[in-house]
Amino acid sequence: MRKGKRVIYTLLILVIPLLISGCWDRKELEGRAIVTLIAIDKGENNQIKFSVQIARTSDSQASSNGGSSGGEKSSIIMSGTGDTVFDAIRNLILKAGRKLYYPHNTAIILGNDIAREGILPELDLFNRDAEMRPLTWILVTPGQAADILEAQSTLESLSAKQLDMMLTDFGASSKTVATNLLDTMKQLAYDSPGAVLSNIELDPSNPKKTLLLNGAAVFRRDKLIGRLDPLETRGYLWVKDKVNAGIITFPCPGEETKKISMEIKKAKGKIEPDISEGKFNFTITVNVVSRLAEQECLTDLGNPEELMKLKKSQNEVIEKEIRNIVDKAQDKYGTDILGFGTELSRKFPQEWQKIKDNWTEEFPKAEVNIVVNSKISDIGLVKKPL
Amino acid sequence: MLKRLRKLRKLKKLPACGQPETENASRPPSNEPEAEMNLLTSLLTTNLTVLxxxxQNSVDIVFREFKVGFDPNxxxxxxxxxxxVNPESINATILKPLMFDHEREELWKELNQHDLLSFIRDYAVPNNRVQEFSQLQDITDNILRGNSALLLDGFNSALIFDSIGFDSRVIQEPATESVVRGPREGFNESLGTNLSLLRRKIINENLILEQLNLGTRTRTKVCFAYLNGVVNEKLVNEVRARLQRIDVDGILESGYIEQLIEDAPVSIFPTVGNTEKPDILAAKLLEGRIGILVDGTPIALTVPYILVEALQSSEDYYARPYYVTIVRWIRIASLMFALFLPAIYIAIQSFHPDLIPTPLLVSMAKAREGIPFPAYVEVFLMGMIFEILREAGIRMPRPIGQAVSIVGGLVIGEAASKANLVSDTVIIFVALTGIASFVIPSLGDAIPLSRLFLMTWATFLGIFGILMGSIILLIHLVKLRSFGVPYMAPLAxxxxxxxxxxxxxxxxWALNTRPRILAAWNSIRGRSSRPSPKKK
Incomplete structure (x- = not known):
């Protein structure tokens, strides 16, 4: 009797997980098409044009652009149209035959037209579906997104892989942002006023189609309203405390035609809101540790006075970068992409409740102070230029 | 009452090993009806006829009849x-003194005794072991084992002389269990040699060897050895009882005994260990285990046997301990590879390609392209080919070996992937699995079967199935016992x-205790401490 019970319990333990564990899906690799990039554009008749880059796994498969240098192409591009994104995806299967497999998708690229109309409707599916990963990069392109899929990779065999590495290492220059699906949704959540996403283009300096991360795209709510150039993007990153590394250049003290490169080693930025007499003040404080990495002039900079000058110039450059983006946000776009409202709501919750509906009007009027503190940690292995 | 008596009889210590055939205790009960028929008579001619x-007139039985030299009648x-038998020994130590010895003739006349048999035993025959029997069964047994029996007219008992002299294999390094450092000698097929090898390892009167004859037809000598004062007394009684319970017609190898005394006969996991080397057997005895040696095979059994023994090797104890620790982990990793690798391949590639890094996935997909079978068929196919090659490698005559390895390694591996029958990835996985399972030879039958089991789960349920399969395997393993010792000890x-x-x-110097699970009551091996130079 006891043994019988034990057998029943064991069977239950083994069987119940089978029933509660969701879908069963066995599909051999050769039955799947590995999607590496997705592009969403506006198609004809207000439809969605959904394009995918698929890793090429067999010589007998038709090849397309987007391969590595040399004759061998490493990817295939297919596209389908539909009323919605999911409709387009399913229509694509009519052409593909194989099951398109999305977990290895690197990035979703949104075309200009789609972005101007609002990206939330297009991204809904990717949030909802279990097969998509929240770490997929979200990028915006000024032209047709499908063109980006055709881009040739230079160092990697797959352009998707190269794009992934470019975005992962964005911090080396801090001149662009890298936003994945999760970041994007965080930026757009809770009626936020706007977002900044990374911007991808085809490199105009290269006759072959190659990729270039160029600045960032600015969104009011979920609609594209403009773009930031690389230095404006860094201004944004200073404020958002996302600068980890990068190079700051400014003229050499004394020898204005020559330049100096400072390497950012550490940076910390924060926004402190304040209310005085019904007016909103924001103080942006940025603390930077950098090192003298390169100088073109022959001045001996390795003494305290000169270093003080360097510090001052560096402060000015950074302050200018920040001021640019603040002005642009307040005057040109009138959108709180810097997250001032969020900081305000955290520090002054009650006041925020009163002001929150009028924030779009109030934000451009806010006063912004910028404080930059620099520290130069070292000047490298040489004391003065030879 | 009867049960208790039987129990008492079981607990009775068995005769020591290496002794010639004595009383009935060690012999299976004979079924012959009349007791008188089993005794010698005083008439030589009758005795010879009876014998x-x-x-039954077997050709190799020699009846050498002669007259005693100093009493010609x-x-x-x-x-x-x-x-x-060794004919030289018979000629020199038995026949010559009996037929020619004139000194003894004088002594015999001097003493003027009537008991010729006692005289021969006490004075005449310089043989190393002499015994006297009157039971016919004892006499035949001794003759069959290579001793010689002397019958005298007028005496109803026989003298048994030691004259064993048959050929056995010389002591060699065993083909299995080879070591870089450590003793090279291995057991051979002669029980006597094997016992002597063991005796030479443990010079201690507490090394007890008990003997019994198993197999109603073969009457094979089986010996079990333990170290008194180290071994658990209950364990000895249990082994003795299980051995006495054996009732088969023949024991040709220790494997027969293994299967007749093991705890979990239907489990794929072995609960009886075996070794071919006296130093390993001695080490096991020192840990409180019991060794069972069988005449006619170099393989000795050790009980109890637990899973971790499969991960230990004798060399671990001879080499310095640091690299050995890494090797232990390599063995554990090999065990895991051998069990899980093909299953994980099937699961990942059919159910969870999202777990593989993209570049690897793309190259795996490239390898799979154009292969007509699903992954599990591929893996089962390659696994089967591997097992066939392995079996062929063991069975075939040595000179053909190279041909098979060429066909196996090059032709099948290379050609199968060129012909798009299996993907290169599968060949790598199957090869790695096969090599990994050679690292743990003592689980030779458990690993492939468990692997097959897990592969089946993976085929239907992916990684989830592997998990279920492993849970079932683990439940089975922690449930197993070997002679009362939990199989997964000291892990669980x-x-x-x-x-x-x-x-x-x-x-x-730090291993000062025996495994607690074997000898909790007496676990101190020694009290050595960390060696260091003498401090001033």
Missing amino acids: KERF KSAALIYIDGL PGNLNDLQDVLIKAPT
């Missing part, structure tokens, strides 16, 4: 089996102290 009848007969039930010889190999 000839018993041996006495007829005598020496009975032995040609080929089992855990024993931190014993793990110093499992997860790591502690230096010899």
